[in-house]
């Protein structure tokens with residue numbers, strides 16, 4: 001029983017995730033471009049794969065069919081989540097690509113970051129659009145937050 | 158459990174093949190130096206890490222001859238508890254552990270199988286040197302270890318790897334790999350030293366036949382790689398039964414040749430004779446790295462090209 005539970009945790013994809021259509025890819029990458037100013041071309045070297053609630057980045061293999069013959073446990077990097085009708089960037093992906101963001105970046109002091117990580121929600125005023133933000137501190141990107149006027153909510157792991 | 162006092166008797170068997178045997182024994186009393194690899198896929202600037210660690214009381218200095226490696230003082234410093242670790246800017250690993258991937262020489266676009274990959278020091282190194290652009294299948298037979306590998310891939314922000322859970326000997330055919338790394342399970346003798354006493358895997362269990370497992374893994378790896386492709390076989394043990402004898406077995410069964418490599422660490426040729434048995438002459442092109450000559454874990458590395 002214990003073993004089964006563990007298996008479940010890692011076995012995010014019992015089958016190969018599907019490759020997104022051009023249209024769906026465009027929608028996800030446009031979100032990143034519009035929200036953070038990260039050009040779509042940044043992700044040109046990668047495939048965008050999809051499972052029920054998640055999008056994954058995976059390198060473009062020369063022969064995807066051959067790899068799909070393998071019983072896979074995980075593929076690539078967890079990139080974006082589907083949250084009801086919205087898209088939410090993952091902290092994992094922001095930690096990797098967030099330094100390319102040109103907008104909706106929150107620069108916190110170490111003390112502010114510390115408080116946000118402990119309390120999960122802090123009062124915060126900044127000239128930002130409401131929505132997901134990149135949380136950065138002293139040149140390090142920590143991940144994803146949600147800004148609403150006067151408030152910053154942590155989605156850091 | 159092998160204590161430091163028992164080490165001389167244990168390693169006596171290797172007196173003829175370990176250069177400067179007495180100095181080797183002395184060296185076992187010294188603790189292992191601490192190193193990390195910097196992950197430039199995530200870390201925007203090495204200075205961020207160096208300054209960050211300095212603030213916490215650790216000094217990190219680049220190892221000139223091995224790109225992206227840093228040596229840390231004091232060697233007891235808990236790198237795993239730092240913010241730099243948490244954010245995936247660093248991967249603590251011993252210096253010689255970089256050598257198998259240096260031999261593999263992975264290139265962007267290549268399809269690579271890391272057959273015994275967990276917890277992923279070499280998988281992540283392959284990803285890093287190819288700029289996240291090799292296609293890596295990272296496999297391990299143990300679920301608990303694969304979980305650690307998956308966590309490391311996530312921590313380091315790697316997108317070019319997928320993971321599988323097969324017994325290496327039974328890894329399915331069908332993907333024409335350009336390269337396969339077999340960083341085999343081994344007795345770990347190269348790791349043995351003060352602070353690591355007793356960590357000789359399986360040695361005392363007597364039931365696990367490591368050379369048989371290693372041969373099975375290596376032959377399968379060879380059969381999985383395309384003709385003209387490369388298999389790198391590595392262990393962190395001194396034992397020729399787990400090193401040259403395993404590669405000799407392959408070269409008698411299959412058509413391959415060993416390719417000589419340039420390494421940034423001092424090394425010795427592989428053995429071409431062991432306990433009276435004459436081995437394949439190519440084995441002199443394999444490499445042995447000793448703890449006392451490298452101030453790291455002892456390693457064996459052979460780079461093999463599939464000819465037919």
Ligand SMILES: C[S@@+](CC[C@H](N)C(=O)[O-])C[C@H]1O[C@@H](n2cnc3c(N)ncnc32)[C@H](O)[C@@H]1O
Nearest residue numbers: 273274275276277278279298299324325340342
């Ligand atoms: C020396 S460790 C690998 C270290 C790893 N390459 C790294 O650099 O982080 C050997 C690994 O082989 C795995 N292993 C043991 N027997 C195996 C088999 N038959 N098939 C695949 N993996 C195996 C073990 O679970 C272990 O994780």
